[in-house]
Amino acid sequence: MTALENDTLLRALLRQRVDYTPVWIMRQAGRYLPEYRATRARAGNFMDLCRNPELACEVTLQPLDRFPLDAAILFSDILTIPDAMGLGLYFSEGEGPGFEHPVRDAAAVRRLTVPDVEDELGYVMDAVGMVRRELAGRVPLIGFSGSPWTLAVYMVEGSGTKSFARSKAMLFDRPELMHALLTKLSEAVILYLNAQVAHGAQALMIFDTWGGVLTPRAYRKFSLAYMTRIIAGLTRKAEGRRVPVTLFTKGGGQWLDRMVDSGCDALGVDWTLDLTDARHLVRDRVALQGNLDPSVLYTSPEHIRTEVGRVLTSYGPGPGHVFNLGHGIHPDVDPDHTAALVEAVHTLSPAFHGAIRSGNARHDET
């Protein structure tokens, strides 16, 4: 593989010294880009796009061609694993994803088999390899997966839910069944992420979209425990470098201190927590990724710059910050505003990394 020209992201994730704060954007390859919409229209539906390595590679690279982002993230969906398990994934307009064969009883859990990631999920690995070749060392490639609990919610509910009735009923009434499901999913996620690394992913992220709907106790037992198990099973070194792992539990800001014990390198943080407080909670043991409110991109480029400055100031001087939104970019954002965000991070952040030479005091104003 080609040597990496810009390793700022990897260094920041490992809390190493950098010259500026690296930035990427959750869902950076997505609907807010007209070129994405054009490729998507050519592909057919959303899963057709995910399953086509050439087109998945194409949309992965689109935001990189527009903005000087510090990372690419594979274009894919977290539901590829349950799809490969034969649950019959479909997407309906306005309602989001659903499964034709939801997992509701012991027989259904027993029937599930861990997919062969090089075969049934080979299209993902092909896309990873293709993106790495096309990137030619410009920036690192992030691979990802959904967390076992998040995948289980979709698999048990079978379609969109606000109340999590079926998944929580299983968790509370049949915990052993939920644990059996989560165990299988953890095994699948480990194989899936390790294969992504083998094919070229240089950093990994686990999206725990639904961890935040649990009680603290249930979160630890049914989500965090399995993410911890996964991290223990991951290839942590590839091409002579450590492969950093980031955990992101949406709505999990109150649990950051517990999440550090998972063995991850970095934690994603949404915008409901000040990075000052988040950094205090994790006591600089891991890097932090975040946390601009995605709605700031609806405002003017001048105001975006002000808010970017606020987030940088909130993290403060020193290493260990990866700039991102606190959640995926909204599909109706003006791409020029995304450009303003990236530029603001790149021009404002060097001041936060020259602390040793220039003194800290001036970075501490709010």
Place this chain on the structure above:
Amino acid sequence: MTALENDTLLRALLRQRVDYTPVWIMRQAGRYLPEYRATRARAGNFMDLCRNPELACEVTLQPLDRFPLDAAILFSDILTIPDAMGLGLYFSEGEGPGFEHPVRDAAAVRRLTVPDVEDELGYVMDAVGMVRRELAGRVPLIGFSGSPWTLAVYMVEGSGTKSFARSKAMLFDRPELMHALLTKLSEAVILYLNAQVAHGAQALMIFDTWGGVLTPRAYRKFSLAYMTRIIAGLTRKAEGRRVPVTLFTKGGGQWLDRMVDSGCDALGVDWTLDLTDARHLVRDRVALQGNLDPSVLYTSPEHIRTEVGRVLTSYGPGPGHVFNLGHGIHPDVDPDHTAALVEAVHTLSPAFHGAIRSGNARHDET
């Protein structure tokens, strides 16, 4: 007015000694009850039911006739105020509430007038008076309002939103306009809540449904500041007793310590925070209300009892706990499960209030 037979709720909200932990349930008068659905069918649509004092009184009392709850809460909607401001409230199936005339510019904010609460909102006051008479002192009546920020979100968006695009754009780009709107709404909420007290409400609650979607900084400036202003303007004594005020910011668990400074008597807590931690955060300066995961009601009565015990243990011995769900009851819950919840609170909680006599140790197990 008749003397109050059961003042356990009022005492608990003021952190006074009680014999057991009082319990009520957010949305206790609602769709999960067949008798509610029958009355609703007679009324016409949802707002017809809210606007009819006799029927609103009837559904307010229905859960009290079924379960030995320790409080009644007025059946109404938080959008009565913007409705009275002439915005043309409507409810569409599946999409939730909307306004025909959303508030999007300075002219629209200027045009808004604070409603005459005895006239345009007279139907609410009539319902309050009627419920008090019908209750005949059985339990106290809770009055309520939405928070200014929450009302503003609905008024600016005009219909359901996931991204809060318009309301956050106004907050960020035109903060002075948002402040003008929030100022008018705060004035209206003060008059509205004070009128409810004048007509018989014995405790008040402010629902800040959308405070939790803000950054900590925006939350303090655009939501908490106005709730604080409202509390300063409220009648705090009626019929010789203090009228306790409870604030509930959905998803605001990380800000509880700041919320105490609002001058409230109690804070609502959702289930993503252990009450042990919440109590530690507020350092026993206010009472806490919560926080069973509403999905626990999908499980068996035995398991409901176990989880009720966990919540009681999590708060621990001593006064200042009002048992509730961490969010409104789901509409598809079996009413018998609600009965099991109320019974479990009433039978398990006395042990947490005899701590002086029997020692604390046995309540601390988890």
